[in-house]
Each structure stands twice: as structure tokens, then as C-alpha cells.
Amino acid sequence: MENEKTLKSPQNGPISYSTQSFLKFLIxxxxxxxxxxxxxxxxxxxxxxxxxxxxxxxxxxxxxxxxxxxxxxxxxxxxxxxxxxxxxxxxxxxxxxxxxxxxxxxxxxxxxxxxxxxxxxxxxxxxxxxxxxxxxxxxxxxxxxxxxxxxxxxxxxxxxxxxxxxxxxxxxxxxxxxxxxxxxxxxxxxxxxxxxxxxxxxxxxxxxxxxxxxxxxxxxxxxxxxxxSLVSLPFAVVVAGFLDLSHVFLQFYGAISVASLVAALILPRIYPLxxxxxxxxxxxxxxxxxxxxxxxxxxxxxxxxxxxxxxxxxxxxxxxxxxxxxxxxxxxxxxxxxxxxxxxxxIVTEYTPIFTWASYPFILILQALGVPGAVEAAPSLVVGFADMFLPSILVANLEFEITRFIIGAISFTQLIYMTETGAVILRSDIPLSFKDLVIIFLERTLITLPIVVLIANLVY
Known part of the structure; x- marks a missing residue:
């Protein structure tokens, strides 16, 4: 590479840099x-x-x-x-x-x-x-x-x-x-x-x-x-192992990725974003x-x-x-x-029925989508707002592997967890309110759930 090149910036005029400057970028x-x-x-x-x-x-x-x-x-x-x-x-x-x-x-x-x-x-x-x-x-x-x-x-x-x-x-x-x-x-x-x-x-x-x-x-x-800002790939490996899904991990993470990309296409075009x-x-x-x-x-x-x-x-x-x-x-x-x-x-999850009550509409949705064990699985769609790992805990012993697959994947695509990502967002300068996060959590759940269910049915 040549030692000198010129950067023509419309704002700042020509800028010269050397091989040393290029290495300062590269390394x-x-x-x-x-x-x-x-x-x-x-x-x-x-x-x-x-x-x-x-x-x-x-x-x-x-x-x-x-x-x-x-x-x-x-x-x-x-x-x-x-x-x-x-x-x-x-x-x-x-x-x-x-x-x-x-x-x-x-x-x-x-x-x-x-x-x-x-x-x-x-x-x-x-x-x-x-x-x-x-x-x-x-x-x-x-x-x-x-x-x-x-x-x-x-x-x-x-x-x-x-x-x-x-x-x-x-x-x-x-x-x-x-x-x-x-x-x-x-x-x-x-x-x-x-x-x-x-x-x-x-x-x-x-x-x-x-x-x-x-x-x-x-x-x-x-x-x-x-x-x-999805939960990491290494943690997806942990969750898949916890739910006894390691044998279908590629399909599991593929479902997470596809559903999340679809959500990323839709969410910027609807309220509140x-x-x-x-x-x-x-x-x-x-x-x-x-x-x-x-x-x-x-x-x-x-x-x-x-x-x-x-x-x-x-x-x-x-x-x-x-x-x-x-x-x-x-x-x-x-x-x-x-x-x-x-x-x-x-505490709310463990000692009150609030999340159970909030899950009633999701029972109907899961039943409409043909998900086995809908009544048992529905609360896990709501508790994910509190913590990402809670949904997996709730369905870990569920006999239906396809349902464990669906709930495990959705727990990633929901993205807003108040113990982690949600708390960091509220602490940041990014102007997203608690109300915004609740709405986005529900939107992500409703958008990604049918996609994950469709992929799960292809896998099983």
C-alpha cells in the first residue's frame, strides 16, 4: 500500500494518512x-x-x-x-x-x-x-x-x-x-x-x-x-441444554434469528418506535x-x-x-x-398470581396455534418480561418437546427483560420509557410467536 493517500471530505477538505495511520485502524x-x-x-x-x-x-x-x-x-x-x-x-x-x-x-x-x-x-x-x-x-x-x-x-x-x-x-x-x-x-x-x-x-x-x-x-x-440487543449465542447454548434441546440447537437458534429479523423489520414502522x-x-x-x-x-x-x-x-x-x-x-x-x-x-412471579392472570389471553393464542400444553406454557410468555431465564424454568419439565422449543426460542426473541436489557435501557440516555418497553415486549411476543411456532412445526 502507498504510504500516503488523500481523504476528500466535503466538510473538512483533504485529509492525508500514512501506513502507520492505516495500521492504527486495522490492528x-x-x-x-x-x-x-x-x-x-x-x-x-x-x-x-x-x-x-x-x-x-x-x-x-x-x-x-x-x-x-x-x-x-x-x-x-x-x-x-x-x-x-x-x-x-x-x-x-x-x-x-x-x-x-x-x-x-x-x-x-x-x-x-x-x-x-x-x-x-x-x-x-x-x-x-x-x-x-x-x-x-x-x-x-x-x-x-x-x-x-x-x-x-x-x-x-x-x-x-x-x-x-x-x-x-x-x-x-x-x-x-x-x-x-x-x-x-x-x-x-x-x-x-x-x-x-x-x-x-x-x-x-x-x-x-x-x-x-x-x-x-x-x-x-x-x-x-x-x-x-438479543441475548447472546453462548447463553442460547446454555438454554438449549437446560431444555434438553441441544440435539436441535441449529434449528433452535435459527428460529430465534429468523423471528428476530422479522420483528426488526416490523417494529420500526409501528408505534412506539x-x-x-x-x-x-x-x-x-x-x-x-x-x-x-x-x-x-x-x-x-x-x-x-x-x-x-x-x-x-x-x-x-x-x-x-x-x-x-x-x-x-x-x-x-x-x-x-x-x-x-x-x-x-x-417475588411477583413466585408469590402472586399476577403473571398467571396476565397469561390468560396467551392461552387462547397458543391453543389457536395448536401448541401442546398451552395452559401450562402460557404463563412463561408473560414472565419473560421479568427475567429471560424464567420461561425456561417454567417449562423445563413439560413433556412436549415442541413446546419447550417454542417457549425457549420466544424467551430470546422477546428481548426486553427488566433484570437485564430493560434495566440497562432505562438507565441509558435512550428515551425509551417503561411504558414503551411494555408495549414493545408485547409486540415482539405477538410478532415472533407465530414464526417460531411455524418453524417448530417444520422441525418436529
């Missing part, structure tokens, strides 16, 4: 793709690099994570109360700490509840409705350690995927498909793959950061967050341009976009500082919310 981008997008062999399965790191860490120090997260969530609650009451100058005068430690009343209450619940659960104090393994114990000992490790490694390593041009490169290449089909920029495909192969909540974090930086409009960020504004984050100044200028091939311009973005990347110490802020924000801002509302959702 971190390849590492970022290996960490977040490209599945690698790991044990008997495949996972992405960050997933392997998280699994390795949990395998060696996983027993320490519940105690560590108890301290983190409890301290977050105490610091929030102190900051809200006394408003110390070092907090109010710093934008990051002010936003983190002096949140709205809802978030303050959520952190206090999360702090109380996690201490009670870890010490096994108080009523079993809060502390049992089916409620608070599930959140503390199963969910929080997984989220903590994923977000720790992702927080520090995401810049390799986001800051060095890979999203600009691939986004430019596939814009012609993403825009007409899903009404989003091409770069959103990286979000989608990072979610499908890696982690849905991490995909939301990527989307939120891109929205804050001005790469997505409000409408685009909303579409990406609730259409592409259709009504979201096409403006940008109020704090952003950047605006994305993926159109190919005259005189370049698509690939030439994609490379130019990637290199140009890499040339703008800041030094390692800035990226580490950003990563640290991301991890702190997730640990202090998100983990108490997951503990509080995840526990409440599981």
Missing part, C-alpha cells in the same frame, strides 16, 4: 472484532473473547463476586443518600459524579431498595420472599456476577471496537441494506452482532455510547436497542455521514472512513479513564437497579 479493529464479534472456539462451544475472559474470571474467582457485589451495591446506596442529602461541592461541581450520585427520586429509591435487598440476601436475614434462592438469591448469586464480569471487561475493551474505525468501515459497507430494511445506519450491524454473539446488555451500552456521540439519532438508537424523533442527543455535535462521494468505490470510502475515525482516537490513558467511568457507572448506577427490581419481579 485495534481486528482485536476489537475478536473480542466482541467473531466467535472463537472455547471449550466445547464458541464464544467471543470478552465472554471467554468473563468465564475464566468467574471460574477462578466467581465465589467472591456475590460478596463483592454486595459491598458495591450497599456502598452505592449509602453514597447516593449522602450525596442527595448533603450535596457536597466535589460532587455537584463534577458532571460525572453529579449525574451518578444525585439521580432522580426513582433511581435514588431503587438504589436504596437494592442496597437493602442485597444485604438481606447475602446475610440471609429477613423474609424468604426476598432472600430465597428463587428471588433475591437468583439475582445476587447468578445474575449479578455474570453482569459484573461482562461489564468489567467490556467497559475497558469497548474502545477497541468503537474508537478505531471498525464500525465506520463495516457501517459504510452495509448501509445500503440496513437503512431500507431496518431504518438504521450500517454501523448498527456491529451492535447487533456484538449482542447476538456476546451480550445483549453490552449491545445496549454500545448503542448508548454511539447515541451520546452523535452517531445515531434518537429514533435510530431506540430501534437498535430494542431490535438488535415509529413516533420517536429523528433528532440527536442534545450533548452531541457529531453527525454521521455514510454516503459514498463521487470518485470512490464503496470499499475505498469504507476504508477511508475507518482510517479517518482511527486518526481521531485519543491516547490510551484517555480510553482507560473512559473505561473506568463506564465500569463505575454500571456498577453504581445499574447493579442496584437490577438487584431491586429483579428481586421484586421474581
Amino acid at each position: 485495534p479493529s481486528i482485536i476489537g472484532l475478536l473480542l466482541f464479534v467473531i466467535p472463537l472456539p472455547y471449550g466445547e462451544n464458541f464464544t467471543i473473547g470478552v465472554g471467554a475472559m468473563a468465564d475464566w474470571f468467574r471460574g477462578n474467582w466467581g465465589e467472591l463476586l456475590p460478596g463483592f457485589m454486595t459491598i458495591v451495591v450497599a456502598v452505592a446506596a449509602v453514597l447516593t443518600v449522602l450525596a442527595v442529602v448533603f450535596k457536597p461541592a466535589f460532587v455537584t461541581k463534577n458532571e460525572f459524579w453529579n449525574k451518578l450520585l444525585i439521580p432522580s427520586a426513582f433511581w435514588t429509591i431503587s438504589r436504596i431498595l437494592g442496597g437493602i435487598f442485597i444485604v438481606m440476601t447475602y446475610l440471609e436475614l429477613g423474609p424468604a420472599a426476598i432472600t430465597s434462592r428463587a428471588t433475591g438469591g437468583t439475582i445476587l448469586f447468578d445474575l449479578l456476577p455474570t453482569l459484573a464480569t461482562w461489564f468489567f471487561f467490556s467497559g475497558f475493551l469497548l474502545p477497541l471496537l468503537m474508537e478505531f474505525g471498525s464500525m465506520d468501515y463495516f457501517g459504510t459497507l452495509i448501509r445500503r441494506f440496513m437503512r431500507p430494511l431496518f431504518m438504521v445506519p450500517g454501523r448498527s450491524a456491529i451492535d447487533a452482532v456484538a449482542s447476538w454473539i456476546g451480550s445483549g446488555p453490552v449491545g445496549v451500552v454500545i448503542t448508548n455510547k454511539q447515541y451520546q456521540a452523535g452517531y445515531y439519532t434518537t429514533k435510530e438508537a431506540s430501534i437498535i436497542a430494542v431490535c438488535f 415509529r413516533s420517536k424523533k429523528s433528532d440527536y442527543h442534545p450533548a452531541s455535535t457529531k453527525r454521521i455521514h455514510e454516503e459514498v462521494p463521487e470518485g470512490r468505490t464503496l470499499h475505498q470510502y469504507a476504508v477511508e472512513r475507518g482510517v479517518s475515525r482511527a486518526m481521531e482516537a485519543r491516547g490510551p490513558h484517555y480510553l482507560v479513564a473512559d473505561g473506568l467511568r463506564t465500569v463505575i457507572d454500571v456498577y453504581v448506577g445499574l447493579m442496584p437497579l437490577v438487584m431491586a427490581w429483579g428481586t421484586i419481579a421474581l
Whole structure:
């Protein structure tokens, strides 16, 4: 390759870059793709690099994570109360700490509840409705350690995927498909793959950061967050094994993928996503341009976009500082919310008939679709709003394999889980309300259910 090339930008005039600049784009981008997008062999399965790191860490120090997260969530609650009451100058005068430690009343209450619940659960104090393994114990000992490790490694390593041009490169290449089909920029495909192969909540974090930086409009960020942030491929392997579906895993994940793609085609064109504004984050100044200028091939311009973005990347110490802020924000801002509302959702599931009552319309739908065991399976279509794994638990012992296949797949396509993806979305700057998430959850269920049932009937 030549040492010098020229980028002709309509806004900024010619930009020159060297082979060194090209390598600055190429090497971190390849590492970022290996960490977040490209599945690698790991044990008997495949996972992405960050997933392997998280699994390795949990395998060696996983027993320490519940105690560590108890301290983190409890301290977050105490610091929030102190900051809200006394408003110390070092907090109010710093934008990051002010936003983190002096949140709205809802978030303050959520952190206090999360702090109380996690201490009670870890010490096994108080009523079993809060502390049992089916409620608070599930959140503390199963969910929080997984989220903590994923977000720790992702927080520090995401810049390799986001800051060095890979999203600009691939986004430019596939814009012609993403825009007409899903009404989003091409770069959103990286979000989608990072979610499908890696982690849905991490995909939301990527989307939120891109929205804050001005790469997505409000409408685009909303579409990406609730259409592409699916639960990961490695976890699909776990669920398939739990439901005794490993022998049909390719068909199982194929059903998830096809149904989710159909939902992604429909949802941006109906309420509430259709009504979201096409403006940008109020704090952003950047605006994305993926159109190919005259005189370049698509690939030439994609490379130019990637290199140009890499040339703008800041030094390692800035990226580490950003990563640290991301991890702190997730640990202090998100983990108490997951503990509080995840526990409440599981209490409602375990100790009240609310989800059973809400499932009555789905009994009729499942019966109309000819699904065996419709009465027993219907509640699992509703409880998925609380937590992704609950539907599989409810049907694990159901005798009809086709029904286990259907419910397991739907639990992925529903996407909105208040213990994970939903909580991350509400915590983000993306303007999706709780009401929006309820509506989208129901829409995704109604859109994807017939598709999954059709595919299941082809398999069985």
C-alpha cells in the first residue's frame, strides 16, 4: 500500500494518512472484532473473547463476586443518600459524579431498595420472599456476577471496537441494506452482532455510547436497542441444554434469528418506535455521514472512513479513564437497579398470581396455534418480561418437546427483560420509557410467536 493517500471530505477538505495511520485502524479493529464479534472456539462451544475472559474470571474467582457485589451495591446506596442529602461541592461541581450520585427520586429509591435487598440476601436475614434462592438469591448469586464480569471487561475493551474505525468501515459497507430494511445506519450491524454473539446488555451500552456521540439519532438508537440487543449465542447454548434441546440447537437458534429479523423489520414502522424523533442527543455535535462521494468505490470510502475515525482516537490513558467511568457507572448506577427490581419481579412471579392472570389471553393464542400444553406454557410468555431465564424454568419439565422449543426460542426473541436489557435501557440516555418497553415486549411476543411456532412445526 502507498504510504500516503488523500481523504476528500466535503466538510473538512483533504485529509492525508500514512501506513502507520492505516495500521492504527486495522490492528485495534481486528482485536476489537475478536473480542466482541467473531466467535472463537472455547471449550466445547464458541464464544467471543470478552465472554471467554468473563468465564475464566468467574471460574477462578466467581465465589467472591456475590460478596463483592454486595459491598458495591450497599456502598452505592449509602453514597447516593449522602450525596442527595448533603450535596457536597466535589460532587455537584463534577458532571460525572453529579449525574451518578444525585439521580432522580426513582433511581435514588431503587438504589436504596437494592442496597437493602442485597444485604438481606447475602446475610440471609429477613423474609424468604426476598432472600430465597428463587428471588433475591437468583439475582445476587447468578445474575449479578455474570453482569459484573461482562461489564468489567467490556467497559475497558469497548474502545477497541468503537474508537478505531471498525464500525465506520463495516457501517459504510452495509448501509445500503440496513437503512431500507431496518431504518438504521450500517454501523448498527456491529451492535447487533456484538449482542447476538456476546451480550445483549453490552449491545445496549454500545448503542448508548454511539447515541451520546452523535452517531445515531434518537429514533435510530431506540430501534437498535430494542431490535438488535438479543441475548447472546453462548447463553442460547446454555438454554438449549437446560431444555434438553441441544440435539436441535441449529434449528433452535435459527428460529430465534429468523423471528428476530422479522420483528426488526416490523417494529420500526409501528408505534412506539415509529413516533420517536429523528433528532440527536442534545450533548452531541457529531453527525454521521455514510454516503459514498463521487470518485470512490464503496470499499475505498469504507476504508477511508475507518482510517479517518482511527486518526481521531485519543491516547490510551484517555480510553482507560473512559473505561473506568463506564465500569463505575454500571456498577453504581445499574447493579442496584437490577438487584431491586429483579428481586421484586421474581417475588411477583413466585408469590402472586399476577403473571398467571396476565397469561390468560396467551392461552387462547397458543391453543389457536395448536401448541401442546398451552395452559401450562402460557404463563412463561408473560414472565419473560421479568427475567429471560424464567420461561425456561417454567417449562423445563413439560413433556412436549415442541413446546419447550417454542417457549425457549420466544424467551430470546422477546428481548426486553427488566433484570437485564430493560434495566440497562432505562438507565441509558435512550428515551425509551417503561411504558414503551411494555408495549414493545408485547409486540415482539405477538410478532415472533407465530414464526417460531411455524418453524417448530417444520422441525418436529
